[in-house]
Amino acid sequence: MLDKETLIIIDGSSLLHRAFYALPLLSTKDGIYTNGVYGFLTMLYKITDEYNPKYLCVAFDMKAPTFRHLEFDLYKANRQKAPNELSLQFPILKEVLKAMNINQIEIEGYEADDIAGTVARFGEEKNLNVILVSGDRDYLQLASDKSKVLVTKKGITELEVFDKEAMIDKYGITPEQFIDLKGLMGDKSDNIPGVPGIGEKTGLKLLKQFGSIENIYENIEEVSGNKLKESLIEYKQQAFLSRRLAEIVTSVPLELNLEELKYEEPDWERLKGLYEKLEFKSLIEKIPKDKIEINIEYYSSEFILIESEDKFQKIIDEILKSKEFAFKFVYGDENILKSEILGIAIKPKEHSTYYINFDGNELLLNFQNSFKDIFEREDILVSGHNIKNDILGLFKLGIKISSITFDSMIGEYLINPSETDYSISKLSNEYLNLNIEKEEELLGKGKNKKTYKVLSVDERGQYFAKILDLVYMLEDKIIGIIEGQGMKELYSDVELPLAEVLASMEYYGFKIDVEILKELGSEFDKEIDNLTKEIYELAGEEFNINSPKQLGEILFDKLDLPVIKKTKTGYSTDAEVLDKLKDKHPIVENILKYRQIVKLKSTYIDGLMNLVDENTDRIHSSFNQTVTNTGRISSTEPNLQNIPVKTEEGRKIRKAFVPQDEDYILIDGDYSQIELRVLAHISDDPKLKEAFYNNEDIHTKTASEVFNVPKEEVTSIMRSRAKAVNFGIVYGISDYGLSRDLNISRKEAKEYIDNYLKNYKKVKEYMEEIVESGKKEGYVETILNRRRYLPELKSRNYVVRSFGERVAMNTPIQGSAADIIKVAMVRVYKELKLRNLKSKLILQVHDELIIETYKDEKDEVKEILKNTMESSIKLNVPLKVDIMMGDSWYETK
DNA sequence: GCGTTCACGC
DNA sequence: GACGTACGTGAACGCA
Structure with a gap:
């Protein structure tokens, strides 16, 4: 391939369609719709970068009827007219391609695929590497020894590559037989009838047995199944007609000239002008700097x-x-x-x-x-x-x-x-x-x-x-x-003062007992050593356990364990997969343990150690106020918001987080179920509110509602499932996510969620209303009017839209909880400062605040922390804060 | 250098 | 009927 020159032929009509439906409807400030063109160009850049073609052209359909319409008047009769938002983008795309000096071909009476097919054969004759690009699988019939077909897979970035071999591998038939296949099964989108009762499976079976439609009819008696045979006989004419319609013509009367197909240098200035008009900022960046006049006028100041x-x-x-x-x-x-x-x-x-x-x-x-x-x-x-x-x-x-x-x-x-x-x-x-x-x-x-x-x-x-x-x-x-937008208070009373609070938390930092970290580190090292040896022994060879690729080869090729899941690049080996393989081979358990300990060692022991200030033994994380979509803060270098807590081994890391000396102690205030309380408030659901007024165990309560049993009869399994449902409500996961977390079927997961919503009726109402208003207004809001825009809600793509819906339901919950703790932080900080206390707020972990407390101020600080957090923002349910103390973060549980 | 895979918390 | 499914951070790998 490298020694041959490459010709790329793109079906412009098909690819623009694909791009249009794959991306949200974007438009410029002047109201020009651009998503399809943008997506098309993204793909174009990707393809030309990868294949570096010498020749390139784009084929388009024409409005005029084709020979197929003349032969079969119902051809494409059921095709819906493209929406205006899409049709308007064709001329724009053509203009851009013109500025790029890319050859565009269209001809009356033929469709883009016929043009593409004809150019492809021409390229083959000239002994070029031919690459056809389309969103339509019909192109597979054009694959050959010399021509590859790229078909969009999902979204706009992934393309599936087919040459003749790949086709036979995947379908078991040759590209030519693919035409016969379409003749048999028809094509709904083009209204090609095919033979009734024959779909992809039967079609493939017949072709593998007989080779071609002609051969099927010559040996019609050998076709198994009476019904199938009858249908074939009855619709014989239709089968041949369908095949003719499905066959891409490769003899369109075109005057082709290799020189004209050359992929030449764009008219850069013109292209830049168009990109500017279309607001394609990222594409402007792709224009080589030396090709355009850099006429950015910089602002200057004295x-x-x-x-x-x-x-x-x-x-x-x-x-x-x-x-x-x-x-x-x-x-x-x-x-x-x-x-x-x-x-x-x-x-x-x-x-x-x-x-x-x-x-x-x-x-x-x-x-x-x-x-x-x-x-x-x-x-x-x-x-x-x-x-x-x-x-x-x-x-x-x-x-x-x-x-x-x-x-x-x-x-x-x-x-x-x-x-x-x-x-x-x-x-x-x-x-x-x-x-x-x-x-x-x-x-x-x-x-x-x-x-x-x-x-x-x-x-x-x-x-x-x-x-x-x-x-x-x-x-x-x-x-x-x-x-x-009603955010004055949020801005002036919460976010701006918070900047100082965060600066102060960064400035003081968290004292680390380095000795404890070191000791833990060497314990982990020993364990890693042992596990490594055992894993090598069980595998029968040494390999890099940290490499998912090598690990996958050991597990699935060498040890022949069943493949549960695949990633883009190979076998998946994540915890979910390994969990399912646990009883199949003893190595699996060791790998899980190995992964856990290596994570602890590398991220939390070595990672933290590197960031300890050697003079003060303190860690100064950065708290970022402008990262998350929901209003939460984030933490980096190190991220102190994901220090382990779930497993005992990981939790031990927290023993190294200590107060500065024996005169100090850590006080930790933790909101109890803040998100669910926020939900109770926003939805005003009586049952949910009641749970919090009576200080009930919310997961047991939910279990009793969802499984319809008295609270006394809630089993631990029921409770943990209800907990996962509550978790799902708070984080906005889907039925799919819940089913995966609980290892149950998606149907069952959906039942749990439905059951939940049946019991908490006003929660259900809230969920419906918030999605509705999100769609109408374009955004959702928190208690303090913090906004998040949700263009996803209007997407035609189901996945994107569902994502938008979950975010619409979830953001007011998570974001309001963020509002609440931010208000509390500002007030706690002010109060400590006002009273001139030595105690300092040093950390926030979403629903938790930690104060490094001077022991003489212990009782005062406890009270400040609890009262301030609980009274931060008044909800129609009480806020509850658990206060804990300890000589390390480990002990404040 | 950059994307991918995996894992941690909330 | 498929789609491919909370967020944010970081480490290690492996390709370029």
Whole structure:
């Protein structure tokens, strides 16, 4: 294949159809529908990248009737007209292809597949590698020794490859016989009748036995089954007609010329123009930079460089006058806590930006003294972008910030929590149509990411001055939207103050007893050693157990265990599969154990150890406020929100999480069933509310309702199944997910869910209403009006739509729970600060808060934590918090 | 470097 | 009747 040149022929009509139905209906701000074109181009790029063709063309159907219509007037008679949203995209696609200089072929009286077939034969004659691309399986008849057929599998990214051999492998018939097969079974979508009673199975059987339709009729007596025989005889004519209709014509009168099929260089400028009009940002990125004029106009800004304290008073006076300023630190390292501060940009509102350069550091001390008061005054409003990072800088300088009034990053997150890029460059482009360099462009990314040290002092000043200008330009717009959507309180009273709380949690960190970690680590190592030996012995050879590929070969090829599930790349070996193979071979149990211990060792022992600050023995995780779709916070480096708890061995890791010294103790407040309480509140379901008023065991209660037995008769199996149902309600899993979790049939799982909803009628009503309103409004909301947009609800794709529905039901529950704990965090933090306590809030794990508590303050802190958490947001059911104490996180259970 | 597979918590 | 099914983080593998 490599030595031959490649010709790719794409069925444009078919592929645009596929792409249109695979993607949600996207449109530009001018209302041009683009999803099909976008999907088509994604596939086109993928295919050309992979096969690097020398020749390429796209075939289209024409509206005019074809010879098939003339022969059979019912041909495609039942075909529904394509929706307008799709038809409108054909001319757009053709325009894009034209800009790409790609040959388009259409001809009256023939369909795209006939054109494709004809071009394919032409390519074969010229001894080219021919690749046909379509969303239609009819193309399989064109596969040959020289031609491959790519058929879309699912979505838009996966293509199934068929050559002649692959066809025989999969269907047991040749491409030519495929035409006979269609003649026999017909094709519903084209209204080709075929022979009644014959489907794919019978058709394949007949062809494997007889080879062709002619041969079937020549040996009709040998056909087994009277009914089948009669049907064949009666519909003989129809069978031959159907075959003629199904056969792709490879002799369309085309004047083909290899030179014209050449895949040439696009008209880049024109293409870029089209992509811009269609808002295909990711595709614009694909255009080689040297091919187009880079005419991005960068926003520019002025700044005043300050390198001595003489001017400090002038800046302070300006701030005092305008009562508002924006600022941002420039750090010399990714890790802010360890980083030196290179400088700070400060912009008193309506004034120029100052860039104070601290290089050399003498000035920093002076800055601290002069500006402390300004930051700590409550009547001066402070704005910024990703201000948590700047609060950390202030903490390092011993400054406590007071009045944050705007953070463009957090603001945009509230406007749309589903974005992934909240950078200032993105926001300015979206809202202001102004461009500044992305941080990535200045510093690079990944392993080679540099620090701001590579920029000159002047460049640093310029860049950060731009940022502060943009922050102020964004402020009114973003605040306006937030207020318009009823999120003012959420923004000002919860999210903005929370940034400081998170900064404080990062700043203080969690003390780690490194010795305990080390000891646990060597225990795990010993166990891994033993397990490794046993596994090698049982396998009869040494291999890399960590490699799913090698493990799969051992289990399923060598040991011949039954294959339960496959992944894209081979055998699946996940816990679910291994669980089912447990009694088939003793090696399986060892592998499960091995996986568990290796996970603990690598992620939680080695991973944590690497992140312990060697001076203080503390771990400083990053808490991110703008990641999740639901409003939860996330934690990275390390993720402290997934420290093991379920198995005893894993839970031991928590013994290493300790208070700073013997004067301190950990106090842990844990919301009991917060999501189900939120559900009781939102749905106002009397039964569910009653359970919480009476402080009942909710899973037992659910079991008694779902299985219709008195509570005393609920067995432990019933309870655990009910627990899974409650879990499903809270996390929005499907009947499929529930059936998998409980290892029961999907039907049974569905019964459980239906039964649940039958008992909790108002929950059912809520679920129906929220989906309805989500569809109508385009979004759902939490108790504090936090929004999540759900375009998935309008998808024509069942899977996507169902996903949207579950998210619609789940987000108000999970998101409101997030609202509740965030409010509690802000208040607990404020209270500890107000009372000047030594105790600090150091961790949040979704429904749990941990305070590193000074022992003398123990009772006070306990009360603050419990009361604040329970009274955070008033629901129409009580919130319940369990308080626990211990000398390690392990003990607070 | 990047996608895939697996596993941990809520 | 199939579709392929909570989220977020991280480690290791294996391909490029």
